[in-house]
Amino acid sequence: MVTDVNVAACYLDPVLDALNLTxxxxxxxxxxxxxxxxxxAEEVLDxxxxxxxxxxxxxxxxxxxxxxxxxxxxxxxxxxxxxFVQIPTTLLSQVDSSVGGKTxxxxxxxxxxxxxxxxxxxxxxxxxxxxxLPPRELSAGLAEVIKCAMLxxxxxxxxxxxxxxxxxxxxAGALAEAIERCCQxxxxxxxxxxxxxxxxxxxxxxxxxxxxxxxxxxxxKYETWLHGEAVGLGLxxxxxxxxxxxxxxxxxxxxCIRLVERARLPIAPPAGMTPDDFRSLMARDKKVAAGRLRLxxxxxxxxxxxxxxxxxxxxxxxxxxxxxVAIRAA
Amino acid sequence: MVTDVNVAACYLDPVLDALNLTxxxxxxxxxxxxxxxxxxAEEVLDxxxxxxxxxxxxxxxxxxxxxxxxxxxxxxxxxxxxxFVQIPTTLLSQVDSSVGGKTxxxxxxxxxxxxxxxxxxxxxxxxxxxxxLPPRELSAGLAEVIKCAMLxxxxxxxxxxxxxxxxxxxxAGALAEAIERCCQxxxxxxxxxxxxxxxxxxxxxxxxxxxxxxxxxxxxKYETWLHGEAVGLGLxxxxxxxxxxxxxxxxxxxxCIRLVERARLPIAPPAGMTPDDFRSLMARDKKVAAGRLRLxxxxxxxxxxxxxxxxxxxxxxxxxxxxxVAIRAA
Numbered sequence: 001m002v003t004d005v006n007v008a009a010c011y012l013d014p015v016l017d018a019l020n021l022t023x024x025x026x027x028x029x030x031x032x033x034x035x036x037x038x039x040x041a042e043e044v045l046d047x048x049x050x051x052x053x054x055x056x057x058x059x060x061x062x063x064x065x066x067x068x069x070x071x072x073x074x075x076x077x078x079x080x081x082x083x084f085v086q087i088p089t090t091l092l093s094q095v096d097s098s099v100g101g102k103t104x105x106x107x108x109x110x111x112x113x114x115x116x117x118x119x120x121x122x123x124x125x126x127x128x129x130x131x132x133l134p135p136r137e138l139s140a141g142l143a144e145v146i147k148c149a150m151l152x153x154x155x156x157x158x159x160x161x162x163x164x165x166x167x168x169x170x171x172a173g174a175l176a177e178a179i180e181r182c183c184q185x186x187x188x189x190x191x192x193x194x195x196x197x198x199x200x201x202x203x204x205x206x207x208x209x210x211x212x213x214x215x216x217x218x219x220x221k222y223e224t225w226l227h228g229e230a231v232g233l234g235l236x237x238x239x240x241x242x243x244x245x246x247x248x249x250x251x252x253x254x255x256c257i258r259l260v261e262r263a264r265l266p267i268a269p270p271a272g273m274t275p276d277d278f279r280s281l282m283a284r285d286k287k288v289a290a291g292r293l294r295l296x297x298x299x300x301x302x303x304x305x306x307x308x309x310x311x312x313x314x315x316x317x318x319x320x321x322x323x324x325v326a327i328r329a330a
Numbered sequence: 331m332v333t334d335v336n337v338a339a340c341y342l343d344p345v346l347d348a349l350n351l352t353x354x355x356x357x358x359x360x361x362x363x364x365x366x367x368x369x370x371a372e373e374v375l376d377x378x379x380x381x382x383x384x385x386x387x388x389x390x391x392x393x394x395x396x397x398x399x400x401x402x403x404x405x406x407x408x409x410x411x412x413x414f415v416q417i418p419t420t421l422l423s424q425v426d427s428s429v430g431g432k433t434x435x436x437x438x439x440x441x442x443x444x445x446x447x448x449x450x451x452x453x454x455x456x457x458x459x460x461x462x463l464p465p466r467e468l469s470a471g472l473a474e475v476i477k478c479a480m481l482x483x484x485x486x487x488x489x490x491x492x493x494x495x496x497x498x499x500x501x502a503g504a505l506a507e508a509i510e511r512c513c514q515x516x517x518x519x520x521x522x523x524x525x526x527x528x529x530x531x532x533x534x535x536x537x538x539x540x541x542x543x544x545x546x547x548x549x550x551k552y553e554t555w556l557h558g559e560a561v562g563l564g565l566x567x568x569x570x571x572x573x574x575x576x577x578x579x580x581x582x583x584x585x586c587i588r589l590v591e592r593a594r595l596p597i598a599p600p601a602g603m604t605p606d607d608f609r610s611l612m613a614r615d616k617k618v619a620a621g622r623l624r625l626x627x628x629x630x631x632x633x634x635x636x637x638x639x640x641x642x643x644x645x646x647x648x649x650x651x652x653x654x655v656a657i658r659a660a
Contacts, residue, residue: 049440056529077403077444077445079442080433080434080442081525102410107375107379109379109380112409112410113409114407115407116407117410
């Protein structure tokens, strides 16, 4: 079992006890995104080899996305791949990173540049672990829940509008239902395109809001905004652009932006970030194909599509609108 | 394209020319098994990132098994996996390592301990590249050819008995036929068990001769015996043991040992290696399950089976016989 020092303090002993394991079966890493490195993956590999774990061993990731991604990657390359299990302890990892098989570590040149697709044999999400989650991280996880609803489940969207306050108050029933529906939707999409090998294929729909969000994360050097916060803003911007293109009804775009805001997520870019900043950072996105920016946008509430075929003037209007909001907020 | 300095001297420019590429598309590593390290894989990863190779890039391995395994592993983990092509330039890699998707690097604790299954999109084997192969390496490659025939293709075995001298003389027609039949057999077996996930499953048959061979390689610290030479001896020992168990006719066991010898491969262990050395080194083999040594043995010429159900006294007799041969030879 691999975990980090923060998660270990809360949950390591109970989980080890439940599995009849002891502390010698656990490797505890420091916490934080900056720990998602090859050097730490190598430490875990060395530990597994030192413990003489064979190819029928099972590696368990206990923690958030950093632990899940790193541990999954180690499982992918240890003796050409061993089984692994995810026990995600953040809302973000419960609804997003633990399902789909994306594993990897960061590189000086960028995030997740070294990795593999390696599916967990099981994912156990216990909503009780969210009781220790800081409020900002809870909201960040809700961004991915809202994303799922916006891109593929209008029924879930309506439930979220009803339940958002219960979710923020950690109501176990509301959480379990939202997590389950997100995982079902994600698994359905991933099954269509497991290795994201189709350019603009089904799996890219999961990037709704992410191109705007990555621009914000890069602009803020991944230091001040949580990933989910950037995605929350990105969802609001994607809804706004979809509305300007005439694809999404104005009232539905408004519902999306309002739900993001009610989840206590930002709906304005960082102070000082300009439309030009967005344009130049978005141009670097890996979804740029043949020089044209491809975006995931909404055709309707609960229906997303990936396209490079949109009016750039509408994008400019969205950027002007949101950056104006930012200036007013500053 | 990734290659090593020895292969580059012979073949890099013609291959680059044929593909309309230039030297800036090639990364040249030092040559040798000791180069199959994470450090070199990381160098290639850094180079790919520096060249801004995207997920639709194709990595080409030009060289023997070390280059193929390392390059395939880099392709497996670069941005969660990109396409790769094998251009194997040794007989061993043409008939064995280039087909089947096993990739990886060595670790201080053992060979191939870090790696992945990642199939090449194509394998191009040019028999002309064997003209520059040292004779010992040609024989080492023939060991895997003989292995294929012994475990799954009695017709190929008869052809090898007829063609062995032509193969040693680098007859292009004989080589092409032997390589093609080995690759077909291996692909058929790998397709049944792509990730070697079935304990004692079809893919383990490809380890005929390897448990004995690994003991020799470990005993000689991977310094003096080529892998194929150790496999050659292992094939002779596996045939002998299969005969002692009453599974293989004495005349067929004799034909196997004779063919190994005619391929200029050793049929005696290193001087000084005792039956006890074999037993203790074989006990460490990864094919040991639940404390019982599992071996790939022959039910008949062209038919192998993996089993832990054999009389240990027969194994002792084989070890005594071959180690006696070694003492006489010393």
